[in-house]
Amino acid sequence: MKFFSAFVLTLLILLGGCSGQEELNELLILTGIGVDLGEDDTVKVTFQATNPQAQAGGEAGGGGASQANSYTFESEGEDMIEAVFNARDILSRKLFFPHISSLLISEEFARERGVHEVSDFLERHYEIRDSYLLFITKDSSAATILNTFTPLDNSSTKNIESLTKVRGGTLSIKDGIELENFIRWRYGEDRDPVVMGVEKVNKQSSSTNTEDLNEIEGNKSALRLTGLALFDKDYLVDWLSYKDSVAWAIITKKSANIKSYTVKCPEDEGTIGFLLKEMEVKAEPKIVNEQLNYSLQLEGHINLQGLSCQIKLSTEQGVNELQTIINEDMENELQSALANAKESQLDYYGIKNQLSKKQPEEWKKVKDNWSSLYENMSIETDVNIYLESPGSRVDNNEG
Numbered sequence: 001m002k003f004f005s006a007f008v009l010t011l012l013i014l015l016g017g018c019s020g021q022e023e024l025n026e027l028l029i030l031t032g033i034g035v036d037l038g039e040d041d042t043v044k045v046t047f048q049a050t051n052p053q054a055q056a057g058g059e060a061g062g063g064g065a066s067q068a069n070s071y072t073f074e075s076e077g078e079d080m081i082e083a084v085f086n087a088r089d090i091l092s093r094k095l096f097f098p099h100i101s102s103l104l105i106s107e108e109f110a111r112e113r114g115v116h117e118v119s120d121f122l123e124r125h126y127e128i129r130d131s132y133l134l135f136i137t138k139d140s141s142a143a144t145i146l147n148t149f150t151p152l153d154n155s156s157t158k159n160i161e162s163l164t165k166v167r168g169g170t171l172s173i174k175d176g177i178e179l180e181n182f183i184r185w186r187y188g189e190d191r192d193p194v195v196m197g198v199e200k201v202n203k204q205s206s207s208t209n210t211e212d213l214n215e216i217e218g219n220k221s222a223l224r225l226t227g228l229a230l231f232d233k234d235y236l237v238d239w240l241s242y243k244d245s246v247a248w249a250i251i252t253k254k255s256a257n258i259k260s261y262t263v264k265c266p267e268d269e270g271t272i273g274f275l276l277k278e279m280e281v282k283a284e285p286k287i288v289n290e291q292l293n294y295s296l297q298l299e300g301h302i303n304l305q306g307l308s309c310q311i312k313l314s315t316e317q318g319v320n321e322l323q324t325i326i327n328e329d330m331e332n333e334l335q336s337a338l339a340n341a342k343e344s345q346l347d348y349y350g351i352k353n354q355l356s357k358k359q360p361e362e363w364k365k366v367k368d369n370w371s372s373l374y375e376n377m378s379i380e381t382d383v384n385i386y387l388e389s390p391g392s393r394v395d396n397n398e399g
Helices: 002-019 052-061 080-089 107-112 116-124 142-146 156-163 179-188 210-214 242-251 316-344 351-358 360-375
Strands: 027-037 043-050 070-077 094-096 102-106 133-137 194-200 223-232 235-239 258-264 271-288 291-307 378-389
Touching: 027 107, 027 142, 027 156, 043 080, 043 142, 070 080, 070 142, 080 094, 080 116, 102 107, 102 116, 102 142, 102 156, 107 133, 107 223, 107 235, 116 179, 133 142, 133 156, 133 179, 142 156, 142 194, 156 223, 223 242, 242 271, 242 316, 258 316, 271 316, 271 351, 271 360, 291 316, 291 351, 291 360, 316 378, 351 360
Parallel strands: 027 094, 027 102, 102 133, 133 194, 291 378
Antiparallel strands: 027 043, 043 070, 194 223, 223 235, 258 271, 271 291
């Protein structure tokens, strides 16, 4: 009797679970969302979705016309909520959010309306994770980026996601910047957020048709990551330079452990290219006698990848000269990036948060004078980068 009762109970649970399920052919699986300013200050939302016909067809689709792997749909409303809800009027399937990998917000929207209403809606929605990549589109709309057929990936969202993960990439921000990072910095840590930027390589070309993929010139439909977009609370206010963006990634330990780097030879006569690896970063703000000091130490090794200046790496003097050039250049870049940060009066390195945790008593005494404290912050940098490998040919550039 007990066995029968348990069997019946289990059967009821399973049947009850099935009643709320939705069939795959009733869902539109989204991979990306773009947000732009519409007409009359409305919100225009672009949804990128997988094409179920292309996914199902495969080679069995016969000799018909090729289909795109993804489609985009646009919807407008007075705010983010209405724009998303209005999409139901044009779609024959229910929007399915859990597979979104990227959220794109246009530069214009981020400057004029900020991102609060977008982040608030997406964070509250019961189906949407906030652990997907966040981008600001530079010099173009989010719709333009989502509508671009990129040459190496089957969708633009897949393409920009892959760009953030390229091993040794130049900007090389480990794991990218996600919406949950933005929310935590903005509301949890009282820190000014930064967001990765994305733009079209060729802004004049239109790449919204699958026929463009037959073009051998890939730059026409290529996308690239830019420097970081800087926010004052919820509003975009500026773009960090490429060098300041790289410095931010290193100082905040968001940089991948292996990254490509270049510095100029003395008197601009050539370039040194190398892989920077095994980085150890120690960044510590400290208050002494009501004065703020920021101390930064960076150690690491390099593998030389290219050298177009005349340095004799077969000698100890040449190796030391190369290391000195690299160390001084990186130290100057880090100094400049921190100086630019304090000049902006925006705390995108999270110094306030570090101070409140490491020196809580001292912080209580000086926090009301933060602006002056930050403006007059002294900066100390110490970089020690060592040559691990000069490459297979030591003396390739000796005259």
